Amino acid sequence: MINPYIPRKVEILKILEESRDVKTLRLDVKGLRHKPGQFMELSVFGYGEIPVSISSSPTIEDYIDLSVKNVGSVTSAVHEAEPGDTVGVRGPYGRGFPVKEMGESDLLFVGGGIGLAPLRSFIDYIRDEREGYGDVSILYGARTADDMVFRQEYDDWQSMFDLHLIADVESEGWYGRVGFVNELLKDVSHEIKNTYAIVCGPSVMMKSVVKDLKSMQLPDEQIILSFERRMKCGIGKCGHCNIGGRYVCIDGPVFRYNEVRSYREIWG
């Protein structure tokens, strides 16, 4: 029997510097067939293994991107890696976004910080399969303009979608909006009945965005959330990622708000 914990060794083809503390590893993984919103377990040999969302579109067959923010021991080892190095991967794991069900609808992406990573996989998928979807708005906020990730995509997104950016605080050279990402919700005018909101970011941001979406009368089933929780196995065996009787690694990381609205671990 194949041992599900043994990672596949793959080469780093390229490293993209997204911001001062986020790097994208472009990995030599071909024909993965993932769904936007799914994640991989990434290991740096000798350091450990971490869950990371796949940030590239499933329409790309020659590689996958994993975009990693440097926050601790394994992620800092990821940041030391160089093109040509070998890392380990397992996956794809988890329940991704309900991509097919959202076809024909308007989509409102709301991302905060590195939370844009799983959304980028879906946004780039829609870019390549544009006729299947209605109006698309992308609202993205980061601490400063320098912390915004996937900047190389913005011209492309702007040409096809409605893109709004905001920085929490002012910084030199930033002439755009300043404030929290919620403020951008005032700029969108989708027909609520036909709109799905897809949200990923720090938990404080997710809470306040959900509150505002609720006050806009968006039905709970149309609020799609992607969660990060501490994980070990990624395959529903160890129990580390348990919230409210569900395992984020297999039942999530993508949940509809109606599935998780009663969980005090999330909403306090």
Ligand SMILES: Cc1cc2nc3c(=O)[nH]c(=O)nc-3n(C[C@H](O)[C@H](O)[C@H](O)COP(=O)(O)OP(=O)(O)OC[C@H]3O[C@@H](n4cnc5c(N)ncnc54)[C@H](O)[C@@H]3O)c2cc1C
């Ligand atoms: C499904 C899923 C998808 C993810 N996708 C991405 C992604 O695309 N890009 C990315 O940069 N990160 C992502 N993460 C978070 C990433 O897994 C953690 O940042 C990583 O495990 C930290 O490992 P470390 O050894 O570097 O940090 P540690 O040394 O273990 O911890 C450093 C700090 O990070 C916090 N932390 C550790 N693990 C998590 C976690 N799972 N969630 C939130 N905070 C954590 C700790 O509390 C501590 O404050 C994802 C997590 C999950 C569960």
Ligand code: FES
């Ligand atoms: S990470 Fe082990 S059960 Fe989810």
